[in-house]
Amino acid sequence: xxxxxxxxxxxxxxxxxxxxxxxxxxxxxxxxxxxxxxxxxxxxxxxxxxxxxxxxxxxxxxxxxxxxxxxxxxxxxxxxxxxxxxxxxxxxxxxxxxxxxxxxxxxxxxxxxxxxxxxxxxxxxxxxxxxxxxxxxxxxxxxxxxxxxxxxxxxxxxxxxxxxxxxxxxxxxxxxxxxxxxxxxxxxxxxxxxxxxxxxxxxxxxxxxxxxxxxxxxxxxxxxxxxxxxxxxxxxxxxxxxxxxxxxxxxxxxxxxxxxxxxxxxxxxxxxxxxxxxxxxxxxxxxxxxxxxxxxxxxxxxxxxxxxxxxxxxxxxxxxxxxxxxxxxxxxxxxxxxxxxxxxxxxxxxxxxxxxxxxxxxxxxxxxxxxxxxxxxxxxxxxxxxxxxxxxxxxxxxxxxxxxxxxxxxxxxxxxxxxxxxxxxxxxxxxxxxxxxxxxxxxxxxxxxxxxxxxxxxxxxxxxxxxxxxxxxxxxxxxxxxxxxxxxxxxxxxxxxxxxxxxxxxxxxxxxxxxxxxxxxxxxxxxxxxxxxxxxxxxxxxxxxxxxxxxxxxxxxxxxxxxxxxxxxxxxxxxxxxxxxxxxxxxxxxxxxxxxxxxxxxxxxxxxxxxxxxxxxxxxxxxxxxxxxxxxxxxxxxxxxxxxxxxxxxxxxxxxxxxxxx
Amino acid sequence: xxxxxxxxxxxxxxxxxxxxxxxxxxxxxxxxxxxxxxxxxxxxxxxxxxxxxxxxxxxxxxxxxxxxxxxxxxxxxxxxxxxxxxxxxxxxxxxxxxxxxxxxxxxxxxxxxxxxxxxxxxxxxxxxxxxxxxxxxxxxxxxxxxxxxxxxxxxxxxxxxxxxxxxxxxxxxxxxxxxxxxxxxxxxxxxxxxxxxxxxxxxxxxxxxxxxxxxxxxxxxxxxxxxxxxxxxxxxxxxxxxxxxxxxxxxxxxxxxxxxxxxxxxxxxxxxxxxxxxxxxxxxxxxxxxxxxxxxxxxxxxxxxxxx
Numbered sequence: 028x029x030x031x032x033x034x035x036x037x038x039x040x041x042x043x044x045x046x047x048x049x050x051x052x053x054x055x056x057x058x059x060x061x062x063x064x065x066x067x068x069x070x071x072x073x074x075x076x077x078x079x080x081x082x083x084x085x086x087x088x089x090x091x092x093x094x095x096x097x098x099x100x101x102x103x104x105x106x107x108x109x110x111x112x113x114x115x116x117x118x119x120x121x122x123x124x125x126x127x128x129x130x131x132x133x134x135x136x137x138x139x140x141x142x143x144x145x146x147x148x149x150x151x152x153x154x155x156x157x158x159x160x161x162x163x164x165x166x167x168x169x170x171x172x173x174x175x176x177x178x179x180x181x182x183x184x185x186x187x188x189x190x191x192x193x194x195x196x197x198x199x200x201x202x203x204x205x206x207x208x209x210x211x212x213x214x215x216x217x218x219x220x221x222x223x224x225x226x227x228x229x230x231x232x233x234x235x236x237x238x239x240x241x242x243x244x245x246x247x248x249x250x251x252x253x254x255x256x257x258x259x260x261x262x263x264x265x266x267x268x269x270x271x272x273x274x275x276x277x278x279x280x281x282x283x284x285x286x287x288x289x290x291x292x293x294x295x296x297x298x299x300x301x302x303x304x305x306x307x308x309x310x311x312x313x314x315x316x317x318x319x320x321x322x323x324x325x326x327x328x329x330x331x332x333x334x335x336x337x338x339x340x341x342x343x344x345x346x347x348x349x350x351x352x353x354x355x356x357x358x359x360x361x362x363x364x365x366x367x368x369x370x371x372x373x374x375x376x377x378x379x380x381x382x383x384x385x386x387x388x389x390x391x392x393x394x395x396x397x398x399x400x401x402x403x404x405x406x407x408x409x410x411x412x413x414x415x416x417x418x419x420x421x422x423x424x425x426x427x428x429x430x431x432x433x434x435x436x437x438x439x440x441x442x443x444x445x446x447x448x449x450x451x452x453x454x455x456x457x458x459x460x461x462x463x464x465x466x467x468x469x470x471x472x473x474x475x476x477x478x479x480x481x482x483x484x485x486x487x488x489x490x491x492x493x494x495x496x497x498x499x500x501x502x503x504x505x506x507x508x509x510x511x512x513x514x515x516x517x518x519x520x521x522x523x524x525x526x527x528x529x530x531x532x533x534x535x536x537x538x539x540x541x542x543x544x545x546x547x548x549x550x551x552x553x554x555x556x557x558x559x560x561x562x563x564x565x566x567x568x569x570x571x572x573x574x575x576x577x578x579x580x581x582x583x584x585x586x587x588x589x590x591x592x593x594x595x596x597x598x599x600x601x602x603x604x605x606x607x608x609x610x611x612x613x614x615x616x617x618x619x620x621x622x623x624x625x626x627x628x629x630x631x632x633x634x635x636x637x638x639x640x641x642x643x644x645x646x647x648x649x650x651x652x653x654x655x656x657x658x659x660x661x662x663x664x665x666x667x668x669x670x671x672x673x674x675x676x677x678x679x680x681x682x683x684x685x686x687x688x689x
Numbered sequence: 690x691x692x693x694x695x696x697x698x699x700x701x702x703x704x705x706x707x708x709x710x711x712x713x714x715x716x717x718x719x720x721x722x723x724x725x726x727x728x729x730x731x732x733x734x735x736x737x738x739x740x741x742x743x744x745x746x747x748x749x750x751x752x753x754x755x756x757x758x759x760x761x762x763x764x765x766x767x768x769x770x771x772x773x774x775x776x777x778x779x780x781x782x783x784x785x786x787x788x789x790x791x792x793x794x795x796x797x798x799x800x801x802x803x804x805x806x807x808x809x810x811x812x813x814x815x816x817x818x819x820x821x822x823x824x825x826x827x828x829x830x831x832x833x834x835x836x837x838x839x840x841x842x843x844x845x846x847x848x849x850x851x852x853x854x855x856x857x858x859x860x861x862x863x864x865x866x867x868x869x870x871x872x873x874x875x876x877x878x879x880x881x882x883x884x885x886x887x888x889x890x891x892x893x894x895x896x897x898x899x900x901x902x903x904x905x906x907x908x909x910x911x912x913x914x915x916x917x918x919x920x921x922x923x924x925x926x927x928x929x930x931x932x933x934x935x936x937x938x939x940x941x942x943x944x945x946x947x948x949x950x951x952x953x954x955x956x957x958x959x960x961x962x963x964x965x966x967x968x969x970x971x972x973x974x975x976x977x978x979x980x981x982x983x984x985x986x987x988x989x990x991x992x993x994x995x996x997x
Contacts, residue, residue: 059918099715099716101715101716125716125719126716126719127716127717128719128720129716129718129720130720130722132723133732134949135732135734136734137734137735143734149718183949185949186735187951188737188935188936188951188955188956189955190956190960194737194935196737241903253749340719340720340721341721342721342722342723342724343724369701387762404751611767620830
């Protein structure tokens, strides 16, 4: 509704204005001034503000023919454009922007030999080159200027009387020429996606650099000051309706449409021009068809005038009206142009952009595997293109990661916004024992070697022994020091080899666990919670070396010892109502329920759990903080477990949780 | 890889450019045709009248009688002229009718064998508007080697009025007719009416400066829009009353003409201090046939002499 009202209002507004003449004609066709336009237009004809869609470098050349009595071919235009950050620079050389007139003077002279000499004159108007600059103030607002150098040359044959002894005529050519710079400014504004507006001056600054005109001043290019207004409406994605008019008497109206392929597009533009200096009312039509890829484009365009092709015109009209435009005037012939465009992108196009980024967890260096499966940060990324793209996220925590860590690619639909996870890897060598605050550089790219966007955020890197208090994360500590622990366990078991060899095989697991526990506690000097905080856990080798620890440390150590010789363990998380919780350990004796009597007659000292093959097996609880012996630790452990897990319905209520280490 | 592609594209661009640039023509010109509405570019035929401006011989006949009409170029000729001469504030009007009958069998030649005229004959009595013409000698001067010869080719018929010594009651009536009557000594009399053109009255406006060589003369007159008029641009030698008709300019009788600047500014004003513009509106036709064939000129002349 809003769109319709706006469109109708705009049309009424334009209709209410007087329509004046044509100055904004461009050989490459009339394309919309819109960043999302189907074609990358690269011309300053009718584009005073030097609006450009070129991402980096652009080279264009237009070659074509003019269809007078005979067809002539010209290099109309060679241009170079460069976009640098928000600025666009444009330079063009226009050898084909030239209009010549010749006429035979009404004067005839009888020369000395009685022959009659008529006089010829030739007027040439040229645009030599032009430069443009534009600056993108906001994404939808740009301002710029263009300046163009013109040259006019008037050659007149004259007969000069010579007074000497006798009077005679001497034929010679008198040449006058002048140059001037024409500079204009313009603004392009896209308030909403389907509407683009432009306004620009016409002949705002007219600077003469070389004026050597006395007799032919009335034939100079007429340069009335004025303004031009342009509008592009895009009712559909592939349709642009364009209108531009000038206060110096004309308008141009047309449409662009196109089809997009995977890496290319085929575009069509048709526009009609009205010029008060030309007849009929619609003086001509400017069709253009263009095929564009990312690096190459070819455009076939032209102008067909509806007036008759008459190479002879009235001098009196010319001397009265003159010309205002070199390329498009009442004397212009039909033209065709082939424009070849090259786009050299040495900088990456920002296809994706990080609009927000959240660190979802601080770094606990001990939790190595967690960061491989669970992102430490999530970025909100928008696809700025109209195509589905694959975004590759990566990050580097400064002072932590040695290399950039790449996370899995994520596909993002056109103009869609998604959350993209960032994963990291904890380096093996990390051993910092203090918490530090560092920064993370986040990158996203849509190509292999170019980053589309970069984002930096601070992050807390905890000390190496830091723990977040979640019992499940104790598994990360259990996994550490495997080689050390295996060697440690094997040494103990080898010392008890004789005893173990006498046991039935089914009891070996239970007794291995018992021997190991008794040996560990035997060597321990009890240290009452040396680091009694909830955010610190000793690695197994540290507990052995320190010969003590709290329940976390001892559970971690005993679990590590058992796991490393192949005994299944599980951590029991006793969650407190408030304050510190408690952890002890279950291990699988690998005894079947029928054989439980081999270790105890008391069926409350064990309970039945399925092993990882789904078989019922006998598990017993060990209170690792009991540093007396295995049997005592078992007794205390199972008592605590039975009490909390079953009697107080801890398992049912979720206050007790069994966490398998493997 | 990207650099390689960029170099490749750049090479193609440069190659295409060089091929295209070498195949270029100049854009097709538009031919402009001078038409009747043209204001800055008058149609004019320019001819030098006096080639030897050192020789006073060529100054003769300028002021009143058809200037460069080389009478002997025609078989027999009748010239009727109504002249107005504006010199500063003085205006002189004269009327002249003359008839000359050449004997083409008796040419007069100079030492180089060039024909400078023919002897004349007097076939009988001539009357203009019923006024009997007086018989006067037809004198000419011509250069013969290093000397100037004065000679009389014979006689001519003349009716003249307008100056102090002109007593013939003859007036050149403009836009009218003048009767011509020949009563031959032998044969039947011949008579016919000679039409006269509308009187021409000119005006000359100067701007610019002769020293700056940007002198511009705009000539205006009572144009009739038909046929052409002749304007003779001449000059008078400084300190002497010797005039040289320099150029004959034939242009449309459309009331205005801007003298081509180079004609005016090339005049050596150190030698000439007056410029003469002579406007001539002329009717000419042939009458009779064979040996009786007459060339008839009837012309209105306005001569303006300007101190420059």
